[in-house]
Amino acid sequence: MRSKELSLSVKQAIIRLKKQNKPIREIAKTLDVAKTTVWNILKKKERTGELSNTKRPGRPRKTTVVDDRRILSLVKKTPFTTVGQIKNTLQEVGVCVSKSTIKRRLHQSEYRGFTTRCKPLVSPKNRKARLEFAKRHLKKPSQFWNNILWTDETKINLYQSDGKRRVWRRKGTAHDPKHTTSSVKHGGGSVMAWACMAANGTGSLVFIDDVTADKSSRMNSEVFRAILSAHIQPNASELIGRRFTVQMDNDPKHTAKVTKEFFKGKKWNVMQWPSQSSDLNPIEHAFHLLKTKLKGKCPKNKQELKTVAVEAWQSITRDETQRLVMSMRSRLQAVIDCKGFATKY
Incomplete structure (x- = not known):
């Protein structure tokens, strides 16, 4: 598992302490980071003169901003829609993504699948x-x-x-009429x-x-x-x-x-x-x-x-x-x- 990258302020602190002639062991103990991490940052600064993180390669994002808005729009308009139905709707407009990707986009917008609350139908x-x-x-x-x-x-x-039925909604909206089912x-x-x-x-x-x-x-x-x-x-x-x-x-x-x-x-x-x-x-x-x-x-x-x-x-x-x-x-x-x-x- 890839470790979390250090912030720019921590890296600058390492350089500052090194300029004060502090040994690597003391710098690592003071900032609570590994000695090898301190050594690598100092070598990088010496070699490139840069402290910022290099851009890492990765798989391109499967959805565009427009696709993300379309997914959210479908859920807001029809909260009882399923991930499979959203996937089929996206395929109709030429967007092919997995159900997992759709779930991630919804989770990133703070939507979760919940069981609907059953409420009386009020005329x-x-x-x-x-x-x-x-x-x-x-x-x-x-x-x-x-x-x-x-x-x-x-x-x-x-x-x-x-x-019970499940519904896509945000936290705190359980009792919204759009997110409840009716009972008799x-x-x-x-x-x-x-x-x-x-x-x-x-x-x-x-x-x-x-x-x-x-x-x-x-x-x-x-x-x-x-x-x-x-x-x-x-x-x-x-x-x-x-x-x-x-x-x-x-x-x-x-x-x-x-x-x-x-x-x-x-x-x-x-x-x-x-x-x-x-x-x-x-x-x-x-x-x-x-x-x-x-x-x-x-x-x-x-x-x-x-x-x-x-x-x-x-x-x-x-x-x-x-x-x-x-x-x-x-x-x-x-x-x-x-x-x-x-x-x-």
Whole structure:
């Protein structure tokens, strides 16, 4: 392996010390370089009178500046393009380079291949609603968020599946809409659960098939109201107190007419929530904590899965839930900064 060449300042220091009649051994020790290196530089100066490095021969660069710009342009325009597709595009204009060369040019411009982040698809209408919600609630005090009972449903799987894609992007641009893939909720799972939490801790974790008459995980408005009747008031009383607000997303069973009448009859205050805003709901990160705690567990069936899931949910500490709820201002600011698009949360 070729050693690194000395800088011009070091070479000049060698000449300067030699003029002071310093021996080669002392010069080498002072500048922390090899004695042979010092000797070679002195001989070169004596022979040629030059200290600059001679130009080394090497293979000519395979791409021109124009080719490099074309490679970058293809990635910026279509971040999901592959190296093979870029190679084929270059061949169409008469540029024949290897995939390794294309990768090097991208790496030199600080592009790396990353797995895409999966984010909800946000329509223009929902972007506007998210922005309005964020601006309206950005300055709310911490007590406002402490009085909210956060609710949602989640899938807990026995076996995880992974549909990852890779994308060319620069560091720090993971959540740019051009660099994320879209997801649609409720794509199947082993058990479906409803849960609630507040800043003071986690509440109930209810499995849907334990509530439905046919033991299925399909939850309709009737099943949803049964769960709310049994769990909202006790959890709110324990975690918050008499004055509380229920948060839930805009799932059809949550917004059904009978559900709205149910809330009105109970005289519970419900927060108006923008659609496709799971990144604003701190309970989503609590679910992530739950599933992280389940890693390493090996339940053999649904019943064992339910048991370990309840234990993991109850093991989430008050400090963790408090930290999640207190992140609301940062979440809202992120929505504003992203102009309504999905955020890093």
